[in-house]
Amino acid sequence: MANSNRPNADISHVYRGTFIHSTQQTALQILEDTLLGVDTDGKIAFIEKGAELNQLSQIFGFNPSEVTQLAQHELFMPGLVDTHIHAPQYCYAGTALDMPLLQWLNTYTFPVESRFKDLEFAHRVYTQVVQRTLRNGTTTACYFATIHTDASLLLGQIANDFGQRALVGKVCMDRNNSVKHYKETNQESQEETCRWVSTYPLVRPVVTPRFAPSCTGALLGQLGAIAKNNNLHIQSHISENVEEVKLVKELFPESESYTDVYHKYNLLTDKTVMAHGCYLTDAELALFRETGASLSHCPNSNISLCSGMLDVRNVLKHKVKLGLGTDVAGGYSASMLDAVRRALDTSKVLTIQDPEYETLTFEEVFRLATLGGSHALSLDDQTGNFEVGKDFDALRVNVAAAGGPIDMIQCEGPKVRSIGLNECAHISTLINKSTTFDFSFMLIYHHFNFRLFWKNS
Secondary structure, eight states, X not given: OTTOOOTTOOEEEEEEEEEEEOOSSOSOEXXXXXXXXXXXXXXEEEEEEGGGHHHHHHHHTOOGGXXXXXXXXXXXXXXXXXXXXXXXXXXXXXXXXXXXXXXXXXXXXXXXXXXXXXXXXXXXXXXXXXXXXXXXXXXXXXXXXXXXXXXXXXXXXXXXXHTOEEEEEOEEOXXXXXXXXXXXXXXXXXXXXXXXXXXXXXXXXXXEEOOGXXXXXXXXXXXXXXXXXXXOEEEEEESOSHHHXXXXXXXXXXXXXXXXXXXXXXXXXXXXXXXEOTTOOHHHXXXXXXXXXXXXXXXXXXXXXXXXXXXXHHXXXXXXXXXXXXXXXXXXXXXXXXXXXXXXXXXXXXXXXXXTSOOOOHHHHHHIIIIIHHHHXXXXXXXXXXXXTSBOOEEEEETTOTTOSOOOOOSOOOOXXXXXXXXXXXXXXXXXXXXXXXXXXXXXXXXXXXXXXXXXX
16 A cells, blocks of 8 residues: 555545546556545545555545445546636637737737726636636636736635635736836835735745846846745746847847846746746756746647747756646637647647657646646645645546537547557547536545536536
């Protein structure tokens, strides 16, 4: 019973059925007829074969008759981790995709985000985006908010109230010549960031310089110091668009590269996640690896704004931590399953361009959407897969739910890889064919504050 090292745990729930997750060694592990016990703190107490039921019940003191048995077409998978999403932009997701990045920001994004000083408006939008991401199976999200501290605090409170694990960043930007009313002074940005950090301990705060072009070097340096002094997460954007990369060279001529700008101001740490990275050089990726900083791959946005394509295989070759992000509203979907599909599509386009390219497998991208995301956010000691001692952030998925987007056809089909397990075929279908995360499932939260059964219409 090597997977049971918390024998003194007070068991709250025990589940039996199929569990799928990733480990550092295996991109996709399928555990059939498996027992998983959750203690009263919401942590995984054991995960063992079903044949061990009687022995486990004696060790942990639970009644075997009270075990929750999954149905034939049900499975548990880890909650999805969105490593990059702009909560205020959800109100125009799916529109305004007719411009490249910098023009898009000035024309659409900054005017919309300036409205979030209105807390009633902010409450309405933030409630919708948290509810929608939860419906889509996102149990952990790393949010950009706006420059408005009170609205950012409100987003944290809403995520907390709905039980979503969240990292929330008040955006910092003291340089914006195109939309002059949507920026802060250096002093305001620094003071409001400190107020944000010290006010809300329940949802993790993230130091958030929007991106290098919107910040002076002085502000970047101050934000790096705040993050270091308070041991905080950091998020921003990097090398998303060719025009953006050129602008950074003009604004920071003393820096060797875009990555060097952040490194110079102590903003590249093992708790940093940078979105995009389409044009990072090998030397820059080596600096990411050296500092422990991570990347968020946002394939929908990269394509939708015609920004570029991230070579994920090269990122993995450099052993840089990597997760997936929806990047709403540059990305038009708040679904992490869409991010999975778009990541696979991007990899296949790169293969079309270079037949020798090693295309990503759906197993690898599944790991990016779960364990990879938690690793990128430095939360892999708490969530991301089903390991003893971690919080039980999970989705209970019924792939045969009535009215769902998947048709279960009983026939002899092609085997998937060499294992030939039905569950593997179901997972592939789930990722590649569903248009939304539209099946009945249950979210199990890390503190068991909620036990929600949803069926999207």
